[in-house]
Amino acid sequence: MSQSTKAAQDSIIHDISLAPEGHLKIDWVQAHMPVLNRIREQFEREQPFKGLKVTISLHLEAKTAYLAKVVQAGGAEVTITGSNPLSTQDDVCAALVEDGVTVFAKYNPEPEEYKQLLIRALENKPDLIIDDGGDLISILHTERPDLRVNVRGGAEETTTGILRLKAMEKDGTLTFPMVAVNDAQCKYLFDNRYGTGQSVWDGINRTTNLVVAGKTVVVVGYGWCGKGVALRAKGLGANVVVTEIDAVKGVEAYMDGFAVLPMSEAARVGDIFVTVTGNRDVIRGEHYDVMKDGAILSNAGHFDVEVNKLELAERATSVRRVRHNIEEYSLQDGRSIYLLAEGRLVNLAAGDGHPAEIMDMTFALQAMSLKYVNDQHEQIGNKVVNVPYELDEQVARYKLESLGITIDKLSAEQSAYLDSWQEH
Incomplete structure (x- = not known):
């Protein structure tokens, strides 16, 4: 056979x-x-x-x-x-x-x-x-x-x-x-940063068919994936806010030119949210309570636990599919929050x-x-x-x-210099 x-x-x-x-x-x-x-x-x-x-x-x-x-x-x-x-x-x-x-x-x-x-x-x-x-x-x-x-x-x-x-x-x-x-x-330098950065926005843009320029994008997590997502959002003309739990990464995001806020504040200003933490419940009930009408939620972490779907559903009077890979959660106060790709990896579940x-x-x-x-x-x-x-x-x-690119090589003398503590 x-x-x-x-x-x-x-x-x-x-x-x-x-x-x-x-x-x-x-x-x-x-x-x-x-x-x-x-x-x-x-x-x-x-x-x-x-x-x-x-x-x-x-x-x-x-x-x-x-x-x-x-x-x-x-x-x-x-x-x-x-x-x-x-x-x-x-x-x-x-x-x-x-x-x-x-x-x-x-x-x-x-x-x-x-x-x-x-x-x-x-x-x-x-x-x-x-x-x-x-x-x-x-x-x-x-x-x-x-x-x-x-x-x-x-x-x-x-x-x-x-x-x-x-x-x-x-x-x-x-x-x-x-x-x-x-x-x-x-x-991580290429796949996580450039790959995630591009593919996340490929997935969001093809799914929503909405403009990014001028909107406020909240990137939740500033590891290598978050860096890529934020960089590409900036390139598309967004105002970028980063949330972090790591002080060093918070400083890095600030020096890269992004606003850094706790999620309790970022939730109030964001138009599009992208989670890239690897942790659960980084967007949850109290954040939904203060979000703008029409806020869009997406996840680029491996599991669909970063956006708490249960607490979102508990606040909704109805849930309906408004486009392929977009669910609208209608809240009791009349606001709507949109979830892309069921909270799963937006770059793969809603893209290639x-x-x-x-x-x-x-x-x-x-x-x-x-x-x-x-x-x-x-x-x-x-x-x-x-x-x-x-x-x-x-x-x-x-x-x-x-790519047809060549780079330099160390000479024997340069290698010896680097390997010795006695050479000056």
Whole structure:
């Protein structure tokens, strides 16, 4: 039986007939991911995953699909599922099945079905995993520890997932090594900042079709994602307000030219809100009570807990869908508050996610980190480790080469000077 036939028999997707459109999407991003293409050529030669099973949970759209194909080119039997019910693209799933990848994913499944799709993706008892937000890790350490029998290690994509992993490591419950891809420089400096910055506004603008210039945008959280969202909002002509709990980041936002307010005050002036904290309930009941009529709420954190939907619903006399991915909450005093994409990741649930050229670097790190953890899992132990700097630097070097850019090198004398405390 061919791998494509096996994948077709085992997969759970919406509709295999959607595959042609999915192939076009994957072909488009492949043409714009030169770093990942270079790694694919290396994997095809070296076959680092030959005979291994790899399970991936990421936002299942075209760029993720191409990463799956690169890992498959390295000899792996690949199974993939989504990491958010609203970011899965059914045509991309169908195309992957035709390419021999087993897929357990559909757009917008019911919560219990979504959970079962994650579990099904792990029932192959993988050797390696790529996770996004820590859901696979959680299942393997709680409900289905029997499925982790072969796991050598894996790589985690997001801040939220790394926070969960480090808590597990601290508690002594993590049973295999995980590479914190999100903490690599070629991830957070580019993906989190420029990727999130652009894709969040792509999602908001295409969903609302409203002008940003002149409005007050409240960015909740000033980490690397928040920096990108604020920078792009400024570029679109918005007045930007930042809220923070970290004093250093508050000073940084101020010196970057943004107003810094507590949420109790920012809630009164904002027209558009974007949460990017990784924490829960950063916009909640008392904030809804003072918001402007027509305020727009969106989230760019991994889970849909940053905007408290329950407390918003409790204040509403009615909720209706006014556009695709926009729900209007009509409040008792006559005001309306709009929630985008059910409070899920607005850049993926209401858009196509980060640009391909950005995810080229991130997914190159994922592929190389997966090889690293496979090669070094016994030496690493049950810990969360950073991406080795050599891999980070290699991805940056490949990216520069793909752009036709060269940089300087240290001379022997300069290297000696930097390495010595005696030279003046």
